[in-house]
Amino acid sequence: MTAVETTGPVRVNHEGLRFRAFWTLFGTELRVWLREPTGVFFALIFPSLLLLGLGLAVPDFSKPMADAPPPWNEAPGITSYLPTIIALAVGTISLTTMPVQFATFREKGILKRLSTTPMPPQNLIGVHMVINVLALIVSAGAAVVGGMVVLGVPFAADPLVVLLVLVLSTTAMFSLGLLVAARAEKGQTASGLGMLIYFPSLMFSGVWVPLSVMPDWMQEIGLYLPLGAAAQGLTMGWFGNEGFPLAQVLVLAVWTLVLFPLGVKLFRWT
Amino acid sequence: MTSPVVEVSHLRKTYPAAKRGGTPKTAVADVSFQVARGEIFGILGPNGAGKTTTVECLAGLRRSDGGTVRVLGQDPQADPLLIREHVGVQLQEAALHDKITVAEALDVFGSFYSERADPAELLDLLDLTAHRHQQFGKLSGGQKQRLSIALALVGKPQVAILDELTTGLDPAARRATWELVERVRDSGVTVLLVTHFMDEAERLCDRLVVIDGGRVVAEGTPSALIEGLEGDRGVRLRFADDGARERATQLLAALAERDADVTAAVPIGDEIEVTGTRKVLFAVVQELAAADVVPDDVRTLERTLEDVFVQVTGREYRVEENEEVAA
Known part of the structure; x- marks a missing residue:
């Protein structure tokens, strides 16, 4: 057989083209994502709304924490709830937004459709990881700013510790979300499985029972769960009076190292 | 003499048993054919005959168990990326976000390719200009199908694979889609048409293979196949x-x-x-x-291709012969 006479296939691998295509995909996906009001509400607004709602409605949350060590004895009670709300923002995006997104891409054949183009479907997952990180920054940022401006919550004592724990919480929880989405054939299946993990996780991260009054045995269990460790580590970083959250940081790092490769390995593209 | 654009020989694909202890299912037993440049080539057969598995192997979406595949002189089994730029694929099911608009979809898919068709021309060709700002979820079945074809063409492919493109369309939309496929062929694109509709294959295909039970049971132009029928x-x-x-x-x-x-x-x-x-x-x-x-x-x-099918297989043509193998 001779080669095909007209323009034969060549592997087009211009990095510039790939780069532009990735950001075109990103821009389009972001715009389309913003058109889903419920998804956007839970990913971006729900945590701040819960924080402000509780802070303004529950009288105890606006009273100063009189028995806390200075300078925290002048901060409003809602302060101890802010780190939990940040953990809630991470948990909501990784367990409610992400798994449904990815499983729906699979269900609708979008991943398979991309496999037929020069743009590998891995890039779509990558784009949405970026979008979810941005959503998290907006969501957590809004909670912090809202808490400080509206409720008078003081800023973190150790912002770098908070940032470190936040980054590790994100990697651990996003890996968990990826794993939840790895096999589900339908968006609904992934949603159900995500919820099954989401609600207990919220319990151990202090959304239902604040960490400050949570029984010790629950805190013990929470330490070994990704979202529990996240809330505890964020709290320690925010108040800065219990030292560096070494155990929590290690737990989050281990979860990431276990869950991420597992999620990638089990992820089905069709 | 130009070499074939697509060349499949003795392709074989067996899926592992769905359940433990079940029997593996051979989707493609032995399929060979060649597609020449510029023709509409049909792959015709009942559901479960192995059509989709065949095109998935030649599009480099699936590993075959045996046989060889060449597309534009390249082996998509060895390196699927080699043909991605030049083979446009329209899959059976709709594959877009409900909230993406027609223009956005064309733009984003176009960005994947180094060469791309003019979106305005493509919208015009596919009669979608009036709907370009409409969201995918709000399009009719025919419009969705036309957009799906547009996306398969946006990278200026040399070969377009169209899988069951008129399923679920009303008769008018089907005829319009057929005319469109002919226009695509006339623009120089080689079309591989996968279908279980006998009338569609007869009307559209320059040449075709009839596949049944994972094997080619007939091959030729529709008129030659019908002419060759024995009997009364x-x-x-x-x-x-x-x-x-x-x-x-x-x-x-x-x-x-x-x-x-x-x-x-x-x-x-x-x-x-x-x-x-x-x-x-x-x-x-x-x-x-x-x-x-x-x-x-x-x-x-x-006399139709249906009679051809009856003659070569010895049984009635029913679309739902057996379960389509799950992906």
Whole structure:
């Protein structure tokens, strides 16, 4: 057989083209994502709304924490709830937004459709990881700013510790979300499985029972769960009076190292 | 002489058993064919015959277990990326976000390719210009299908694979889609059309293979396949009144007795069906003319690819032969 006479296939691998295509995909996906009001509400607004709602409605949350060590004895009670709300923002995006997104891409054949183009479907997952990180920054940022401006919550004592724990919480929880989405054939299946993990996780991260009054045995269990460790580590970083959250940081790092490769390995593209 | 654009030889694919202890399912047992540049080539067969598995192997979406595949001279099994730029694929199911608009989808898919078709021209070709700002979820079935074809063409492919593109469309939308596929072919794109619709294949394909049970059971142009059919041709006659019909029935029954070209004459409803060799129409007309019995209407029974299928497989053509192998 001779080669095909007209323009034969060549592997087009211009990095510039790939780069532009990735950001075109990103821009389009972001715009389309913003058109889903419920998804956007839970990913971006729900945590701040819960924080402000509780802070303004529950009288105890606006009273100063009189028995806390200075300078925290002048901060409003809602302060101890802010780190939990940040953990809630991470948990909501990784367990409610992400798994449904990815499983729906699979269900609708979008991943398979991309496999037929020069743009590998891995890039779509990558784009949405970026979008979810941005959503998290907006969501957590809004909670912090809202808490400080509206409720008078003081800023973190150790912002770098908070940032470190936040980054590790994100990697651990996003890996968990990826794993939840790895096999589900339908968006609904992934949603159900995500919820099954989401609600207990919220319990151990202090959304239902604040960490400050949570029984010790629950805190013990929470330490070994990704979202529990996240809330505890964020709290320690925010108040800065219990030292560096070494155990929590290690737990989050281990979860990431276990869950991420597992999620990638089990992820089905069709 | 140009080499084939697509060349499949002795392709084989077996899926592992769905359940533990189950039997593995051979989706493609032995499929070979060649597609020349610029033609509409059909892969025709009932659901579960192995059509989709075949095109997935040649699009580099699936690993085959045996045989060779060449697309534009390259082996998509060894390196699927080699053909991605030049092969546009339209998959069976719709594959877009509900909230993406037509223009956005074309733009984002276009960005994947180093060469791309002019979106305005493509919208025009596919009659989507008026809907370019509409969201995918709000398009009709036909519009979705046309967008899906547009996306398969946006990277200026040399080969377009169209899988079951008229399923679920109303007759008008189907005909419009057929015309569109011909226009695509006329623009120089080689089209691989996967379908279970006999009429679609007959109407559209320059050449085709009929696949059944993972094997090619017939290959050729639709007209050659139909011409090659063995067996009887049929003529249906209708008469203005019962008297003429009875007279004709007697005449034709007698004709069937003595003329080797006429096999039988059977009344069907208020018509008479006469079967025989390719000379049957001639014989019938002569006989009736000689007796001055004038039929109201004479029509030859159409022979279709469906008859070809019946002949090569020995059974009726049913679309849902067996379960389509799950992906």
